[in-house]
Amino acid sequence: MKMDNSLVNNEVFVCVQCHYCRVCPAYSVLKWESVSPRGRIYMLKGIIKGEIEPDGEAVEDFYKCTTCGACEAVCQTSIPLIDVWERARAEFVNSGKAPLPVHKKLRDVAKKNGNPYGEKRGERGRWAEGYEFKSGAEMIYFAGCTASYRMTELARSTVEFLNKMGIDFTYAEEDEHCCGSPFLRTGQRDIAYQFFRKNYEEWRERGVKTIVTTCSGCYRTIAKDYPEIARELGYKWDFKVIHTVHLIKELVDGGKLEFEKSNDRVTFHDPCHLGRHMKVYDEPREILRKMGYEVVEMEHTKEESLCCGAGGGVKSQFKDLAMEIGKIRIDEALKTDADFVVSACPFCKLHLNQAGEGKIHVRDIVELVNERAKPLNTGKT
């Protein structure tokens, strides 16, 4: 097969095969070279040199990667590995070797419904029954698919919090589409571009200037991938994209928000898409401390943090692997003796709660903030 992407073509020759990237969560569980980042790079190099024609098993192993970025953080030669994985996956898709069956199914489903969960598009905003939204505002809340259909308490907490704070915002309900993250991560770029167009037009129509997300996956996609896609497609990109933790931190720093204090001991799980992908580490911890929590760190934290195991299409295609990785993270959390784990991503919360099987509870920071928020100035911000 051909591997035409220029980034992939250059970077594979930069790798020294040092194996520092053995920190990979998938490799830690499976132990075979073909699921190590070093092995993936060597396989790509082999394809480029015409020494290997990947078969189905080889492509499957290549996809046993959550795109968590742990490899990129330690890479001896600073290879932008997340981009390499994603671009290479797009090449597998172009050459007909991918998507893998479940990823293809997600695509078919999402094409029809605007979300990969197979839920009806008209029900996207069902969680929001009882709330009222303006049709236009400078800020839009982008709920994302997981919070809209599976972790609705996060969407509700966000909206309640924004309302408490008197923030002027809009929400697109059924006109919000999947951000495209699952498809960018699995190499199915074309459908992500379609979603980009739909969301973009919706935001323009509503006069939006700032997009706020509670989901770290959506945040990474809209803040990092969308500007690139806009450039590629010739759209003007002037939106400000923030995660709820940025907004909360700003309100706290601006003296507009205080909290009912808690003495609980908590540990923060850095979502890969918020931490390593976007370098947001301190804000959630500072917010938790302001809330009175004792924040204890797991052995691997911030840049070294372990992945929950769900991302990059791993949970959908390789459930057992996702669970194994999740269990390792839960074990680390248990060792801290924290009362519960806090994260800032519905996908992490969902997955870690499943992997933890009730041994320790995982909550999202926006839920805690909403429960304990004491707005000091409810004037419009």
Next chain:
Amino acid sequence: MIEGVPFRDDFLERYLCSHDVSSPPLIKRFFKIADGVFQPEKEEDVLRILKFAEKKKIPVIPRGAATSGYGGVIPVRGGFVVDFTRMDRFEIDEDGRILVSEPGAVWWDIERELNKKGLTLRVYPTSAFSSTVGGWIAQNGYGVGSLAYGSIAENVTRLRVADFRGVNETENIHLYAGLEGTTGMITKAWIEVKEFEEMQAYAFHVSPEKAVKLVFSSDSYSALFLDEKYIRMKNSVHSTQIPEKDTLVVVSKKKLDGDESLGNEIWEARFYPMKIKRLGPGIIPAEVIIPSERLSEYLQRISGWNAGSEVWFIKEKLCAVLSFLPWDERKASYTYQWRFAVKALKTAKKLGGRSYSSGLYLSRESKEIFPGYNELLRFKKEVDPHNLLNPVKVFPSGIISKIMALAGVF
């Protein structure tokens, strides 16, 4: 293949386990790829693999993290790769200050645990984030701490080794260290560690001659010299602004009058010697051991090559010089530029030095690397009469060593 022992023989895994960090031109076409990859979980698994290989007369090639660059892990004649990844348990005898480790344990994982107990490794390679106990002993390298403590072999007190006859526990470290699994597979090692002490890195802008004097007049723990060209290369890929001058870094518990902040900056980057590969992309390495009083002359003689060098000082007034010539691996001229490695070795030998290691590519150098070479050869024949334990490595035979000998002529 062998019940209960993790094994794969699909093309991808075999392909991926048939190379090391080196990218030598041309000769790769003479290498086979592995017939399969075993991942033993315990010593008994290793014995079963050896029995199976002996019965079928198939080579067995031990593999740690495959971070070595002399071809030691390459299954040149095919055979089974024995990947020690899963044998990574270790214990620390705090009172005796001894680490007892399986071969697949990674140096830095061990260091983290030692530190928790107020202990630290005496020596470790700068690949410590990934390289393994078995791999470094089998390679017998020098590294951080070698100024005070010598090679890894000098710090190993006992080994357990598996061969076709069974398992043997021995204090004859020299029968295995540096021999790259050609005389047996290391299944356990006893290694001396030391008390953790606060140390500081100090930088000095000095010539190689002065560096040698400074290093051997103090009793420091470790010392590293970077030449101006190497620093220039580092700056361009690390986006650092280290003064582009010959620089010595000495690590010591005593206060020295060098630059602490620069010393720390360079010391922290010690784990990334190959970051400069981005410049090629590709590097041609030349690694030699020379008497330290000839260091300046050696660096002078290879200076026409535009390679950058880093030098690790070793007790007994030796130094390991590692020089890198960045070159685009995809260019036809890459093959030609490998003359650099050959010329550098020739230069070192003229100055009383030798190759850093042997392995596959430089097995013809073994006689000079191992003082008791003939005894080792006899031992090899005794334990491995069918030449199945990592064949063609260390003890030269076959086409590769002939090609390498030919390369030496030019």
